[in-house]
Amino acid sequence: MAPETLNTRNTYILSNNWSGARRILASPDSRSLSMINIDDCDETSQWKFSETSRPGYYRLHTVKSGPSRAVDVFDEEGEFRHPVLVDTSSHDGQFWRVDAWGDGFYRFSNVFTGEEKNLDVYFDSYGPHLAPGNCIGQHWTLTVHNARREPSAISSDLVQDLRLETSVGHDGVTKHTYAHAEPGSGQRAVPVTENWKQSRLLGRGGCGTVWLEVCVSGPKQGEFRAVKEIKKQDIWADTIDYGRELQAVAKFSHRKYSHCFVQSSGWWDTESSVYIAMEYLSLGDLQGYLAEPLPEDDTRQITSQIVEGLNFMHEQRFAHRDLKPQNILVLRDRPDWWVKIADFGLSKRVEGNTALRTQVGTMAYVAPEVLGIFTLEDLALPRGTIPVYSMAVDIWSLGLMVYRMQTGEAAFEESQDLSHFVILRRPLSKELLRSHGASDGCIKFIESCLVPSPRERPTIDKLVGDAWLGGLAVIPSPSPVENEH
Numbered sequence: 001m002a003p004e005t006l007n008t009r010n011t012y013i014l015s016n017n018w019s020g021a022r023r024i025l026a027s028p029d030s031r032s033l034s035m036i037n038i039d040d041c042d043e044t045s046q047w048k049f050s051e052t053s054r055p056g057y058y059r060l061h062t063v064k065s066g067p068s069r070a071v072d073v074f075d076e077e078g079e080f081r082h083p084v085l086v087d088t089s090s091h092d093g094q095f096w097r098v099d100a101w102g103d104g105f106y107r108f109s110n111v112f113t114g115e116e117k118n119l120d121v122y123f124d125s126y127g128p129h130l131a132p133g134n135c136i137g138q139h140w141t142l143t144v145h146n147a148r149r150e151p152s153a154i155s156s157d158l159v160q161d162l163r164l165e166t167s168v169g170h171d172g173v174t175k176h177t178y179a180h181a182e183p184g185s186g187q188r189a190v191p192v193t194e195n196w197k198q199s200r201l202l203g204r205g206g207c208g209t210v211w212l213e214v215c216v217s218g219p220k221q222g223e224f225r226a227v228k229e230i231k232k233q234d235i236w237a238d239t240i241d242y243g244r245e246l247q248a249v250a251k252f253s254h255r256k257y258s259h260c261f262v263q264s265s266g267w268w269d270t271e272s273s274v275y276i277a278m279e280y281l282s283l284g285d286l287q288g289y290l291a292e293p294l295p296e297d298d299t300r301q302i303t304s305q306i307v308e309g310l311n312f313m314h315e316q317r318f319a320h321r322d323l324k325p326q327n328i329l330v331l332r333d334r335p336d337w338w339v340k341i342a343d344f345g346l347s348k349r350v351e352g353n354t355a356l357r358t359q360v361g362t363m364a365y366v367a368p369e370v371l372g373i374f375t376l377e378d379l380a381l382p383r384g385t386i387p388v389y390s391m392a393v394d395i396w397s398l399g400l401m402v403y404r405m406q407t408g409e410a411a412f413e414e415s416q417d418l419s420h421f422v423i424l425r426r427p428l429s430k431e432l433l434r435s436h437g438a439s440d441g442c443i444k445f446i447e448s449c450l451v452p453s454p455r456e457r458p459t460i461d462k463l464v465g466d467a468w469l470g471g472l473a474v475i476p477s478p479s480p481v482e483n484e485h
Contacts, residue, residue, distance in 0.1 A: 003056035003057070003097045003098060003099060004098045004099060004100055004106065005056075006049045006058060006098060006142075008048070008049050008050055008051060008058075010048075010049075010144045010145075011046050011047065011048055011063060011144070011145040012046070012047045012048070012049070012142045012143065012144060012145060013038070013041065013045065013046065013047070013142075013143040013144075013145050014047055014140055014141070014142060014143075015038070015140070015141045015143070016035075016105075016120075016121060016136075016137050016138070016139060016140045016141065017105065017136045017137065017139040017140075017141075017370075017371050017372045018120075018121055018123065018126070018135070018136040018137030019035045019121050019126040019137065021038070021141065022037060022038050022039075023035040023036065023037060023038065023126060024036060024037075024038050024041060024045050025045065025047070025128065026040075026041075026044050026045030026062075027044055027045075027062050027064075027065070027085045028044050028045075030044070030062070030064065030065050030069065030085055031084055031085050031086070032084060032085075033071070033083050033084065033085065033128045034126070034127065034128065035121060035126040035127075035128065041145075042064075043062065043063040043064035044062050044063075044064045045062070046062065046063040046064075046145050047060055047061070047062060047063070048060075048061050048062075048063060048067075049061075049098075050067055050070075052094075052095055053090075054095050054111070056097060057095040057096060057097050057111065058095075058096050058097075058098065059071070059088065059094050059095070059096065060096055061088075062085065065085060067088060068087065068088055069085050069086060069087055069088060070085070070086070070087075070088045070089075070094045071083050071084070071085055071094065071096065072084055072085075072086045072089075072091055072093040072094045073093040073110060073112055073113055073130060074093075081113070081117070081129050081130040081131070082127075082128070082129050082130070083119065083128050083129070083130065091112070092110065092111040092112035093110050093111070093112035093113070094110070095110055095111040095112075096108055096109070096110045097109050097110065097111075097115070098142075101134075101139055101372065104141075105139035105140060105141060105372055106139075106140045106141075106142055107119070107138050107139070107140065108138075108140060110130075113130050116132050117130040117131060117132050118130065118131065118132075118133075118138040119138065119140065120135055120137040120138045121137040122137075123137075134379075136371055136372055136373065136415070139371075139372035158247065158250045158251065159243075159246045159247055159250045159267075161250070162246070162249070162250050162253070162264060162266045162267055163266065163267060163268060164176045164178070164265075164266035164267065164268045164277070165177045165178065165268075166268035166275075168270070172197070172198060173195045173196065173197050173216065174195070174196045174197075174198075174213070174227075174275075175193055175194070175195050175196075176193065176194045176196070176218075176266070176268075177191055177192070177193050177194075178191070178192065178194075179191055179192075180192040180219055192218060192219055193217075193218055194215055194217070194218030194219065194220055195215065195216050195217045195218060196213045196214065196215050196216070196225070196227075197213060197214055197216045198211050198212075198213050198227075199211070199212040199213055199214050199224075200212050202226055203326075208228045208229055208230040208231075209228070209229045210226050210227065210228045210229075211226070211227050211229070212224060212225075212226060212227075212280060213225050213226075213227050213277075224280040224282075225265065225277050225278065225279065225280050226277075226278045226279070226280045227275055227276065227277050227278070228275065228276045228278065228343075229273050229274070229275055230245070230273060230274045230275075230276075231272065231273055232269075232271075232272055232273060232274060244344075245276070245344045246267055246274070246276070248313075248318055248344035249264045249267070249276055249278075249344055250264070251316060251318070252312070252313070252344075257309075257312055259338075259340075260305065260308055260309035260312060260340060260341060261309060261312075261340055261341050261342070262278050262279055262281065262329055262340045262341070262342040262343075263278065263279045264276055264277060264278050264279075265277045265278070265279070278342070281329040281330060281331050281340070283329075283330040283331065283332070283333060284329070284330060285325060285326050285327070285328060285329050285330065285342075286302065286325035286326070286328040286329075286330060286339060286405075287324075287325040287326045288330075289330065289333065290325055290404060290405065290408060291408070292408055293405070293406055293407050293408040293436045294405045294406065296406065296437065296438060296439060296442055298334055298335075298337060298405070299402060299405040299406050299442070300442070300468065300469060300470070301336075301337040302328070302337050302339050302405065303398070303401075303402050303405070303445075303469065304469045304470075305337070305338070305339050305340075306323075306328060306339065306341065306398060306401070307398070307460065307463050307464055307466075307469065308464070309340070309341040310323075310341075310394055310398065310460045311460045311461060311464050313341075313394075314391050314394070314459070314460045314461075315461075318344075319390055319391050319393060319394055320341065320344070320394050320397075321393055321394070322343065322365075322397075323341075323365060323394050323397035323398060323401065324364070324365045324397065324401065325401060325404065325405075327341065327342050327343040328340070328341060328342070328401075329341075329342045364400070364410055365396075365397040365400045365401065366393070366396075366397070367392065367393040367396035367397065367454070368396070368418055368419075368421075368422045368452065369392070369393070369454050370393060371415075371418075373418060373419055373422050373423065374422065374423075374453075375422055375423065375425065375452050375453045376423060377453065378453050378455065391459065391460065392454035392457045393454075394460070395449050395457045395458065395459075395460065395463070396449060396450060396454075396457065398449050398463075399411075399445075399446050399447075399448075399449025399450040400412075400449075400450070402442070402445065402446050402449070403433070403446050403450075406433060406436055406438050406442060406446075407432045407433060407436050407438075408436075409432065411428070411446075411450065421450075421452065422452040425452060428446070428447055428450055430443055433446070439468070441467060441468035442468055444468065445463075445466055445468045445469070448463070448466070449463070
C-alpha cells in the first residue's frame with residue numbers, strides 16, 4: 001500500500017467498521033483515546049492531521065488540544081500498543097501513515113510499531129489499540145467535519161416543485177398555503193390554507209425523527225400524514241446528504257411509482273431542520289409482522305413488490321442502502337399484501353462507476369463489503385480494483401430480508417458467521433429454511449442474493465424475471481377502507 005495524501009486544512013471525524021458509524025474516536029481527557037457516541041461530538045473528537053518531516057506521515061491532533069499534543073503509543077507489559085495523546089515531540093510513535101484499503105476505508109499505522117500493526121478497537125469495550133492483521137475495526141472512515149454545502153440536488157426543478165409555502169405559528173401548528181380547486185367544480189383554483197397539528201411520535205432513527213400529524217382545518221381536514229424531520233446541524237448529516245433524499249422523494253412520488261413507494265406531498269425547511277411530509281400508512285412496517293415466519297406465499301408477494309420498487313430505483317441509478325423490514329411499510333396485509341418502500345435517508349444517486357463509500361445501513365441487513373469483509377479473491381485483486389459497492393448492497397439486504405421473512409430469524413447471528421461465509425466461502429445453511437417449508441425456488445432466490453462477492457451478485461433486473469417470483473404482481477388501487485386511518 002502507498003500512503004494517502006490528506007488535506008491538512010480539513011477537520012475530520014473518525015469512525016470504524018467494528019464500533020459502527022455512530023461511535024467516533026475521541027480524547028475526552030486530552031490523554032486517553034476512546035470511542036464515543038457521535039451525538040457527543042465536540043472539539044475533543046474532531047481531528048486535524050499535520051505534516052511531518054517524514055513524507056507521507058502525519059501527526060494527529062484534536063481540535064481542542066491543538067498542535068501542542070499528538071497521538072502516540074505507550075508500552076504496556078512490553079507491548080507498544082495503546083494510543084494516547086501526549087506532548088508533541090519527534091517520537092516515532094507520533095508519525096502516522098494513512099493507507100487506503102481499496103474499499104473506501106483507511107488504516108492507520110505508525111513508524112514505532114511498524115506497518116504490521118494498525119489502529120484497531122477491542123471487540124467488547126471498543127478501546128483503541130494497535131493490533132496486527134486485517135480486522136474489521138482497522139477499517140476507518142474519515143468524514144470531513146463542517147463541510148456543509150447546500151446540496152445541489154435541492155436546487156433542481158423536480159425538488160423545488162415539491163416545496164410547500166409554509167409558516168409555523170406560536171401554537172406549533174404548521175400552515176401551508178397553496179392554490180386549490182374542488183374536483184369537478186369547473187372553478188379556477190384559489191389560495192387556501194391548511195393547518196396541521198403534531199399528534200404523536202412515530203419513530204426515531206439515525207436519519208431523522210418521524211411524527212404523526214393531523215390536518216385540523218383546510219381541504220384535507222381530518223386526514224393524517226407522517227412528517228420526517230432532519231436536523232441540518234446533525235453531525236450524521238456529514239455523511240447523509242438530505243438533498244439527495246429530497247431528490248429521491250421527488251422522483252419516486254410521481255404517480256407512476258405510487259404503488260411501490262411511500263408518497264410525499266411536499267417538503268419545507270427552517271433554519272435548523274428539513275421536513276418531509278409523507279403519506280401515513282396506519283398498518284405500520286413489515287417488522288411488526290415478523291414475530292413468526294411468514295407463509296411462503298406471503299413472502300413471495302412481498303418480495304416481488306420490493307423487487308419491483310428496487311428495479312425502478314436502480315433503473316434511475318438510485319441505491320437505497322438501508323433496505324430492512326422497518327423501511328417496508330404495509331398498506332394492506334394478508335392475504336393480498338401491498339407494501340411500499342420508504343425512507344430514502346441513505347439513498348444515493350450513483351453516477352457512472354462512483355462508489356458508495358460511506359458506511360451506511362443497519363447492521364442486521366448490511367452487506368459484507370460495507371463492513372470491510374471481502375472474499376480472498378477480491379482481496380487479492382490489485383490495489384484500486386477491489387470491488388466497491390453500489391447497487392449490490394441492496395441485493396444482499398433483499399436476500400437477508402427474504403431469509404428473515406421465511407424463517408423468522410437472521411441468516412447470520414454473529415459477525416464471525418458472516419466472516420466465515422464470505423472469506424471461507426462456506427455455503428449458506430439451508431436446514432432452518434427447509435424446516436419452515438421453504439421451497440427449492442425460494443432457497444435458490446435467497447442464495448442468488450447472498451453472493452459473497454459484490455462482483456458476482458446479480459443485478460436487480462435479473463431478479464425481476466426469477467422463476468420463484470412468477471412475474472411481478474399488478475397491484476390494484478386500495479379501497480377507502482384499506483387506506484383508512
